Amino acid sequence: MSMADDVTAHPEGEPTITEGVTPDRTWPLYEVFVRGKRGLNHVHVGSLHAPDDHMALHNARNLYTRRNEGVSIWVVRADAITASSPDEKDPFFSPSADKVYRHPTFYAIPEDVPHL
Amino acid sequence: MDRDEQELAEAFDATVAAEGRIEPRDWMPEGYRKTLIRQIAQHAHSEIIGMQPEGNWILRAPSLRRKAILLAKVQDEAGHGLYLYSATETLGVDRTELTEKLIDSRQKYSSIFNYPTLTFADIGVIGWLVDGAAICNQVPLCRSSYGPYARAMVRICKEESFHQRQGFELLMTLMAGTDAQREMVQDAVDRWWWPSLMMFGPADGDSPNTQQSMAWRIKRHTNDELRQRYVDMTVPQAAALGVTLPDPELRWNDERRAHDFGAIDWDEFTAVVKGAGPCNAQRLAHRRAAHEGGQWVRDAASAYAAKQQTRRQEGEVAA
Numbered sequence: 001m002s003m004a005d006d007v008t009a010h011p012e013g014e015p016t017i018t019e020g021v022t023p024d025r026t027w028p029l030y031e032v033f034v035r036g037k038r039g040l041n042h043v044h045v046g047s048l049h050a051p052d053d054h055m056a057l058h059n060a061r062n063l064y065t066r067r068n069e070g071v072s073i074w075v076v077r078a079d080a081i082t083a084s085s086p087d088e089k090d091p092f093f094s095p096s097a098d099k100v101y102r103h104p105t106f107y108a109i110p111e112d113v114p115h116l
Numbered sequence: 117m118d119r120d121e122q123e124l125a126e127a128f129d130a131t132v133a134a135e136g137r138i139e140p141r142d143w144m145p146e147g148y149r150k151t152l153i154r155q156i157a158q159h160a161h162s163e164i165i166g167m168q169p170e171g172n173w174i175l176r177a178p179s180l181r182r183k184a185i186l187l188a189k190v191q192d193e194a195g196h197g198l199y200l201y202s203a204t205e206t207l208g209v210d211r212t213e214l215t216e217k218l219i220d221s222r223q224k225y226s227s228i229f230n231y232p233t234l235t236f237a238d239i240g241v242i243g244w245l246v247d248g249a250a251i252c253n254q255v256p257l258c259r260s261s262y263g264p265y266a267r268a269m270v271r272i273c274k275e276e277s278f279h280q281r282q283g284f285e286l287l288m289t290l291m292a293g294t295d296a297q298r299e300m301v302q303d304a305v306d307r308w309w310w311p312s313l314m315m316f317g318p319a320d321g322d323s324p325n326t327q328q329s330m331a332w333r334i335k336r337h338t339n340d341e342l343r344q345r346y347v348d349m350t351v352p353q354a355a356a357l358g359v360t361l362p363d364p365e366l367r368w369n370d371e372r373r374a375h376d377f378g379a380i381d382w383d384e385f386t387a388v389v390k391g392a393g394p395c396n397a398q399r400l401a402h403r404r405a406a407h408e409g410g411q412w413v414r415d416a417a418s419a420y421a422a423k424q425q426t427r428r429q430e431g432e433v434a435a
Contacts, residue, residue, distance in 0.1 A: 055417060
């Protein structure tokens with residue numbers, strides 16, 4: 001699973017301020033990543049809207065770590081994430097499929113050889 | 117449907133049939149996307165409106181302990197609403213638009229929240245019966261075919277367990293109290309039992325979308341299956357508590373290995389869905405007032421962010 005799986009960039013690109021529209025509609029979307037405990041990677045947990053990076057971080061703390069779920073949070077503006085295409089048939093990943101010699105099971109070793 | 121789309125549809129069907137997960141930027145049928153948006157938004161709205169009946173008792177909770185618990189629970193409901201709005205946004209809708217649809221009555225929320233919380237025992241019964249029904253509905257959705265929805269449900273179900281247990285404990289405490297307190301619990305059970313059964317939605321024969329939703333794996337069991345499971349789970353809990361579920365026809369059926377229960381008043385259900393419940397107007401008016409009354413907070417946050425950004429830019433120029 002790629003890190004940016006849930007990311008939805010704003011479909012129309014950068015949001016614009018329109019008259020008669022509440023300001024929070026234009027607040028950017030942030031993706032939230034939480035490190036559950038020391039020794040683990042940050043993992044994507046969801047998203048939220050906030051007027052700036054700082055408030056995004058505070059809102060993420062309130063929303064996603066109410067029960068000690070994390071020791072560290074990243075917030076990243078969704079429009080700053082570049083994601084690969086979700087289509088599994090995408091040739092993007094095909095170079096890794098035909099290099100079976102990269103896997104340990106490619107090599108036949110007699111069973112009675114220890115520690116290999 | 118052109119050939120490319122045919123291929124995409126086949127790939128989608130194969131993924132779903134193999135219990136795979138559909139992720140946000142995957143191709144999906146338009147009906148699947150629309151149904152999910154409606155289902156998840158309705159669920160999100162229910163969490164948000166669901167803060168009101170319980171919030172009603174925060175200032176009147178009988179002890180600091182109960183007040184702290186109730187505050188935490190109501191905060192969780194807000195959190196659940198936000199996890200779910202976050203999931204709907206992966207389908208290409210904007211959560212501000214969903215809030216507007218809710219307060220304009222263009223999208224629904226669970227009818228259970230249109231009943232009033234008359235006594236503090238209602239807080240316990242909501243935790244036990246209403247959250248119990250919600251758990252019954254939601255646990256299977258942790259395996260929904262739509263990845264972001266399934267993941268949101270996993271988080272929510274973990275937290276619902278606290279909700280149900282605090283409710284049951286609250287009721288056990290009341291049941292160990294005075295006769296008046298025990299009567300208060302029974303009265304609350306009498307009022308909430310039937311609406312809780314209605315939470316599972318219309319009987320299978322009157323639920324035309326069930327089949328398609330089950331084929332898409334965004335619904336895992338029929339309404340009647342879940343309702344039966346809930347009744348069977350709740351009967352021994354009621355016995356442990358020492359309350360009577362208000363249904364003279366409720367009894368164990370040895371042949372079916374399940375409980376038989378009386379007919380649900382579907383006219384009441386339909387009336388409440390259509391807006392004639394005791395609190396429909398009040399709930400929406402309150403949600404609208406909170407949204408509009410909160411405008412200055414959103415404005416202030418935007419103004420603060422703009423000011424900070426200007427200062428940073430000026431700082432960069434000076435440096």
